[in-house]
Every structure is written in structure tokens, then in C-alpha cells.
Amino acid sequence: MLKNVYNWIDERLDITPMWRDVADHEVPEHVNPAHHFSAFVYCFGGLTFFITVIQILSGMFLSMYYVPDIINAYASVDYLQHKVAFGAIVRGMHHWGASLVIVMMFLHTLRVFFTGSYKNPREMNWVVGVLIFFVMLALGLTGYLLPWDNKGFFATKVTLEIASSAPFVGTYLKEILQGGNIIGAQTLTRFFAIHVFFLPGVLLGLLGAHFFMIRKQGISGPL
Amino acid sequence: MSDMHEKDKHPSGDKPILKKEMSRRQFLTYTLGGTGGFMVALPLIPMLRFAVDPLLQTKGEGDWVKVVEESQITTEPKEFTFSKLQVDGWYSSTPDFAAWIAKDESGKVFALSPICKHLGCTIQWAGSEVKEDPNQYHCPCHGARYTKDGKDLKVASVPLDQYDVDIKNGFVYLGTVMPNKRVK
Numbered sequence: 001m002l003k004n005v006y007n008w009i010d011e012r013l014d015i016t017p018m019w020r021d022v023a024d025h026e027v028p029e030h031v032n033p034a035h036h037f038s039a040f041v042y043c044f045g046g047l048t049f050f051i052t053v054i055q056i057l058s059g060m061f062l063s064m065y066y067v068p069d070i071i072n073a074y075a076s077v078d079y080l081q082h083k084v085a086f087g088a089i090v091r092g093m094h095h096w097g098a099s100l101v102i103v104m105m106f107l108h109t110l111r112v113f114f115t116g117s118y119k120n121p122r123e124m125n126w127v128v129g130v131l132i133f134f135v136m137l138a139l140g141l142t143g144y145l146l147p148w149d150n151k152g153f154f155a156t157k158v159t160l161e162i163a164s165s166a167p168f169v170g171t172y173l174k175e176i177l178q179g180g181n182i183i184g185a186q187t188l189t190r191f192f193a194i195h196v197f198f199l200p201g202v203l204l205g206l207l208g209a210h211f212f213m214i215r216k217q218g219i220s221g222p223l
Numbered sequence: 224m225s226d227m228h229e230k231d232k233h234p235s236g237d238k239p240i241l242k243k244e245m246s247r248r249q250f251l252t253y254t255l256g257g258t259g260g261f262m263v264a265l266p267l268i269p270m271l272r273f274a275v276d277p278l279l280q281t282k283g284e285g286d287w288v289k290v291v292e293e294s295q296i297t298t299e300p301k302e303f304t305f306s307k308l309q310v311d312g313w314y315s316s317t318p319d320f321a322a323w324i325a326k327d328e329s330g331k332v333f334a335l336s337p338i339c340k341h342l343g344c345t346i347q348w349a350g351s352e353v354k355e356d357p358n359q360y361h362c363p364c365h366g367a368r369y370t371k372d373g374k375d376l377k378v379a380s381v382p383l384d385q386y387d388v389d390i391k392n393g394f395v396y397l398g399t400v401m402p403n404k405r406v407k
Contacts (some may be wrong), residue, residue, distance in 0.1 A: 157342075158343060160343075162342065172278060179312075181282070
């Protein structure tokens with residue numbers, strides 16, 4: 001049945017070469033933990049992506065209950081955490097995953113650094129990776145404010161003070177991020193929009209470039 | 224393009240070249256590029272203006288708020304709180320604000336903002352009873368210190384902001400917060 005559906009579509013759209021090109025490729029022995037267990041270090045990048053997918057999915061589900069409004073944000077987070085079934089687990093995944101993704105990304109960066117995989121011809125992929133790192137940090141920062149608790153509020157206050165200390169553009173940068181003179185209703189909606197729409201869009205674009213380059217250039221050789 | 228170069232180089236050309244003619248390809252590039260740029264800018268301009276609106280909105284004139292009787296102000300800074308209307312997008316509220324008010328040597332009343340200029344924590348006056356750095360403003364977060372006039376001594380690189388002060392009928396009125404003008 002499923003085979004027939006696939007064939008019916010494949011006859012019309014010729015999709016086999018497409019997924020072959022994406023998924024059907026050899027994994028070199030030196031990056032396969034089944035051959036050399038120490039090759040597990042090559043899994044950190046993939047694990048980072050795996051956690052990123054969990055972040056996107058859990059975030060999508062959190063937005064079913066969350067309200068980005070200074071009066072209701074904390075109450076909505078409190079409700080989804082304590083009253084909704086599995087709320088603690090779904091928000092827990094998003095909360096702990098946010099830290100874990102940074103850890104995995106850091107380990108991945110160390111692996112790339114110590115295997116020298118950033119060298120010619122893969123310099124551009126290193127640069128894209130660093131951009132992904134910045135986007136992840138920005139996602140962490142903007143997400144921190146969203147529960148609208150004291151911790152997030154004052155962390156944001158400190159961060160925006162740091163932003164405002166940038167030469168020349170500092171005060172404008174701060175006001176644009178803040179959406180006004182104070183950290184308030186417009187800061188929360190702004191951070192929500194950035195966290196949920198702008199940065200994930202940028203992130204997916206950068207991840208696409210990251211993976212395209214890996215496929216184009218192949219995995220770097222053994223040490 | 225290469226054709227034109229050929230003509231330019233020819234020293235004994237029959238007729239002098241008065242103007243460089245635009246090739247069909249270049250004309251089309253400019254036209255399509257211009258149209259494309261216009262069509263990208265058209266939806267983008269409203270969106271960008273929309274995003275930076277808070278930056279360009281006219282700041283509300285600061286209202287004067289009656290805070291305390293002038294007779295309560297001494298040369299030792301004291302903290303006074305007052306509430307003031309605050310418009311935050313679609314919310315209006317009257318939150319509490321604080322000011323450290325004191326008299327200087329000439330008896331002039333001045334008020335400092337309690338927000339540390341390092342990273343925005345809340346400073347406190349530490350009087351002569353404190354062992355370490357007495358008679359200074361202390362910040363609990365990263366140990367910034369300020370003099371009574373708000374001059375930055377440690378950690379912070381800018382003096383404390385001050386309030387606009389007005390004395391009317393024996394009461395201290397506070398206005399907007401502005402950069403410190405007491406210390407140079």
C-alpha cells in the first residue's frame with residue numbers, strides 16, 4: 001500500500017534522486033563509532049541538531065498556552081507548568097534543552113577545532129558555525145525574558161545596559177531592542193517576536209548553509 | 224562593453240566618440256535591478272518603520288512630582304520614593320520611583336537617581352557608620368562606589384544621573400532624569 005503510494009508519486013515527480021542525494025551516502029570509517037568508539041566525538045554536531053529540533057518542537061507546543069503580555073505572561077507559564085498535563089516535561093525540555101544545546105555546540109566546536117576540520121577548504125563553514133553560535137546565544141537571551149519573572153527581567157536589564165555601552169550606536173541599540181524607554185510590555189512582545197520568528201528563521205537558513213557545505217565538501221579526513 | 228573599449232583605444236578613429244553608449248544588456252540590468260530594488264523596498268519600508276517606531280516616538284514631557292517637604296532634606300542623603308504616571312505601550316500605571324535627595328554645602332537641594340551607571344542595579348547610601356568606604360553610594364552588584372555628588376569612584380565609568388529639582392512652597396518637586404551636571 002505505502003509502496004504503491006510512493007511509486008505513484010515517484011512516477012509523477014521523480015523524487016527518488018532527491019532523497020538519495022540527501023540521505024544515501026557513506027559514512028567514512030574514521031567518523032563511525034561502530035568502528036572506533038572514540039569517533040563518538042563526531043556525533044556532537046548531529047546531537048546539537050537533534051536538540052535544536054526538540055527545541056523547535058517543544059517551543060511550538062509551548063506557544064499553545066503562552067501569552068507574551070506583561071500581565072499574563074507569568075500566569076500563563078505558571079499554568080502550563082503546573083496545571084497542564086506533561087507541562088513540566090514540555091517546558092522542562094525547552095528549559096534544559098536551551099542550556100544543553102549550548103553545551104553540545106561547544107563540544108562540537110572543540111571537536112572541529114582539535115581535528116583541524118576548520119582548515120582549507122572548510123573555513124566558510126567555520127564562519128557559518130560561529131554565526132549559528134551567536135544566533136543560539138541570542139535565542140537564549142530573548143527566551144530568558146519570556147516568563148516575565150524577576151530573574152529574566154533583571155538579566156535583560158543588565159544585558160540591555162551592556163548593549164547601551166556600545167560606542168556611538170549603544171543608546172539606539174538599547175532602545176530598539178527595548179521598544180521604548182523602559183523594559184516593559186513592548187520589550188516582551190519584541191523579544192517574543194525575535195525569539196519565535198526572526199531568530200529561528202535566521203537559524204534555519206544558517207543550518208541549511210552549514211549542512212549544504214558539509215555535503216558539498218564531505219567530512220574532513222582522519223587525523 | 225569590450226566593443227567600447229576597442230573604440231576608445233583607437234587613436235586614429237574617423238569620428239571622435241562623444242558619449243559612451245549604453246549597451247542593451249546594461250540598460251536591461253539597470254532597469255531590472257531598479258525595478259527589483261523598488262519592489263523589495265516597497266514592502267520593506269513600512270515594516271522597518273514599524274519596527275523602529277518606539278525609537279522615533281516623541282518622548283513625553285516630564286511632569287513635576289511633589290516628593291517631600293524641603294525641611295526634611297539634610298546634608299546626609301536620604302532616600303525618598305514617589306509615584307509617577309508611566310505609559311508603557313498600551314498600559315498606564317503609576318509605579319514607585321526612588322531618589323536620593325540631599326543638600327550641598329551651599330544649601331542647594333539636589334536629587335540623584337538610584338540606578339547604578341555600571342549595569343543598572345540599585346545603589347544605597349552608606350553613611351559614616353560603615354567601616355568600608357563610608358559616606359559613599361554603594362552598589363551591591365559589582366561594588367561600584369559614588370561620592371555624595373554622584374561622582375563615579377569605582378567600577379562605574381559615568382556619574383549617577385540626577386533629577387531635575389524644583390522648590391515650590393517649601394516642597395521639593397522632581398522632574399525628568401538627566402545626566403549628572405554636578406561633577407565634571
